[in-house]
Amino acid sequence: MVDADQTFVIVGGGLAGAKAAETLRAEGFSGRVILICDERDHPYERPPLSKGYLLGKEERDSVFVHEPAWYARNDIELHLGQTVVSVDRATRTVHYGDDGTRVRYDKLLLATGAEPRRLDVPGTGLAGVHHLRRLAHAERLKGVLAALGRDNGHLVIAGAGWIGLEVAAAAREYGAEVTVVERAPTPLHGVLGPELGAVFAELHRAHGVRFRFGVSLTEIVGQDGVVLAARTDDGEEHPAHDVLAAIGAAPRVSLAQAAGLEIAGPADGGGIVVDEALRTSDPDIYAAGDAASFPHPAGTRRRVEHWANALNGGPAAARSMLGKEITYDRVPYFFSDQYDLGMEYSGWAPPGTYDEVVIRGDAGKREFIAFWLKDGRVLAGMNVNVWDVTEDVQRLIRTGTPVDADALADPRVPLESLGA
Numbered sequence: 001m002v003d004a005d006q007t008f009v010i011v012g013g014g015l016a017g018a019k020a021a022e023t024l025r026a027e028g029f030s031g032r033v034i035l036i037c038d039e040r041d042h043p044y045e046r047p048p049l050s051k052g053y054l055l056g057k058e059e060r061d062s063v064f065v066h067e068p069a070w071y072a073r074n075d076i077e078l079h080l081g082q083t084v085v086s087v088d089r090a091t092r093t094v095h096y097g098d099d100g101t102r103v104r105y106d107k108l109l110l111a112t113g114a115e116p117r118r119l120d121v122p123g124t125g126l127a128g129v130h131h132l133r134r135l136a137h138a139e140r141l142k143g144v145l146a147a148l149g150r151d152n153g154h155l156v157i158a159g160a161g162w163i164g165l166e167v168a169a170a171a172r173e174y175g176a177e178v179t180v181v182e183r184a185p186t187p188l189h190g191v192l193g194p195e196l197g198a199v200f201a202e203l204h205r206a207h208g209v210r211f212r213f214g215v216s217l218t219e220i221v222g223q224d225g226v227v228l229a230a231r232t233d234d235g236e237e238h239p240a241h242d243v244l245a246a247i248g249a250a251p252r253v254s255l256a257q258a259a260g261l262e263i264a265g266p267a268d269g270g271g272i273v274v275d276e277a278l279r280t281s282d283p284d285i286y287a288a289g290d291a292a293s294f295p296h297p298a299g300t301r302r303r304v305e306h307w308a309n310a311l312n313g314g315p316a317a318a319r320s321m322l323g324k325e326i327t328y329d330r331v332p333y334f335f336s337d338q339y340d341l342g343m344e345y346s347g348w349a350p351p352g353t354y355d356e357v358v359i360r361g362d363a364g365k366r367e368f369i370a371f372w373l374k375d376g377r378v379l380a381g382m383n384v385n386v387w388d389v390t391e392d393v394q395r396l397i398r399t400g401t402p403v404d405a406d407a408l409a410d411p412r413v414p415l416e417s418l419g420a
Contacts (some may be wrong), residue, residue: 005030008321009094009103011084011255012111013037014044016289018065019314020109020321022222025074033076034103036096040081041135042068049138050166051337055173063135087259089108089282104255107284107321110256110272111314111338114249114290116307123220128227128242129248132163133249136341141167144242149175156180156230158217158242162336164246165200169338172207179210179238181217181230183254193351196382199363200338212236217243239407249305251291261285265295269303277326278317288313294328297353302348304335331394341366344390347380348399354379358408361386369393369415376402378419392416 008024008031010017017390021035024039037043044063052058071078077321084096093104101128148155148171155171157164160182171178184190187204201211215232220243222228230240251262251271262273262281271293276292278286289310293303312330320326335344349372361368361384369389372380377400381393390416396403401419408418 006106007034007104008032008107008110009034009036009105010109011036012109012113012289012291013039013041013080013092014111014113014289014310015043015079016113016310016317017063017109017111018043019311020111020288021071021076021316021398022066022074023315024322025076027319027324029322031106034079034105035071035413036079036082036084036094038081039084039134039136041079042066042071042078044135045307045343046133047335049135050132050170054132054138054142054145054167054170056146060135060139078120081239084255085410087285088215089259089285092284103413105284107286109314109317109321110280110285110287110291111310111317112252112255112291113123114251117248117250119217119220119245119247121217121219123222124229124245126220126222126227126243127230128222128240129220130242132167132203132244136147141244145171145174145176147178148241149243152177153241154179154239155242155244156238157215159212159246159248160184160189160200160211161191161246161248162188162334163344164244165204165338166336167203167244167246168209169207171205172209173339177214177239178208179230179240181215181232181238182202183214183216185213187211189347190350192382193349193372195357199366199384203338203341203366213236237266244408249290250380251293251303253291256280256285256287256291259285264303266299268293268301271303271416273301276328277320278313278328288317290331294324296348302332305330306315306332308333311319331397333390333394341384343382343384345380345382346390346394347372347378349374349380356405360409360411368387371408373403373405373408376405378403378408382395389415392418395419 011393043065053381082097086095154177185201219231256272272287354372356373367385369383396419407413
């Protein structure tokens with residue numbers, strides 16, 4: 001039975017919000033739990049949208065965090081298709097929906113996620129211009145890729161980040177022609193640097209993807225509402241029947257900002273500032289997932305947009321809301337599947353933060369582990385088609401103990417023996 005004396009409100013129906021609601025009940029919270037989602041679909045996980053579901057290898061129902069009946073069974077008041085308009089911190093109320101519904105909260109969790117960045121060029125209003133963030137986007141894009149493959153059509157992708165590359169792989173598996181336009185010199189340059197970015201460039205080239213590095217889209221050309229081509233700032237025109245904007249995501253912080261909560265600066269990735277317990281600048285409001293900017297041991301802040309952060313951050317925030325001692329300091333982790341390449345990445349080492357990349361295994365055969373080092377300490381690690389090593393990689397990152405680069409590169413030296 002629900003005890004109405006306390007009400008916890010969760011804004012955001014993604015993985016972080018759904019797992020927070022689940023954790024509140026699992027930890028024995030008997031008050032009202034209200035979960036407000038601006039999408040009409042039940043809370044779902046996003047990785048399949050650019051992977052298994054997009055490829056037609058996973059069913060639509062497989063993406064949902066819980067079966068629909070779970071929410072009522074666990075006394076979660078789920079409001080789908082409802083947008084939160086404002087948060088009044090003085091009265092601790094949330095205002096949502098077209099009818100102006102107001103609900104008072106004792107604790108509030110903002111799990112508002114992120115939204116795709118938009119191309120700022122002529123032609124983005126054409127019907128063949130796409131983004132990939134929501135289930136509805138994936139459903140539409142799935143049909144588009146199938147049609148392009150069937151008709152030998154062309155897809156131009158703006159951005160060679162994780163979403164851009166995963167969609168490129170899916171498009172090629174459908175049989176579509178693919179051109180990727182990227183301002184940086186390699187794919188994933190801001191995450192992996194040039195050394196490992198080149199591995200992904202070669203992977204995609206081997207599957208027929210064309211790259212145009214060092215350029216940006218300047219215009220999407222169309223006629224009668226239909227995409228015909230994409231122009232770049234080097235004067236080239238690339239044939240296109242559809243265009244995908246995959247130029248990153250921005251945290252959804254407008255609600256928090258309007259409520260007067262502290263927001264991180266651009267250098268720290270933006271996001272709602274939280275402490276190690278995922279509390280915002282208001283002690284009754286918490287944030288988790290893509291929208292949260294949490295402290296890093298190096299003294300900086302970080303915002304992580306990946307699945308594991310939502311999976312772990314939602315439950316951590318829920319426990320913190322319940323008054324439990326929480327220190328959210330997990331090593332960032334994400335994974336990707338492209339063609340026959342599967343990888344896992346732990347840590348954080350963008351260009352400029354490391355002084356050496358060590359490879360263990362055979363990068364040419366795409367079966368290896370890469371380590372990014374600074375002064376002999378492991379900042380990040382990526383295992384490619386090598387499995388069951390994430391725990392050891394994250395241990396090396398956490399301990400910060402200097403390791404011998406030659407031993408790190410030698411597959412005969414057990415990883416578990418290093419950095420002890």
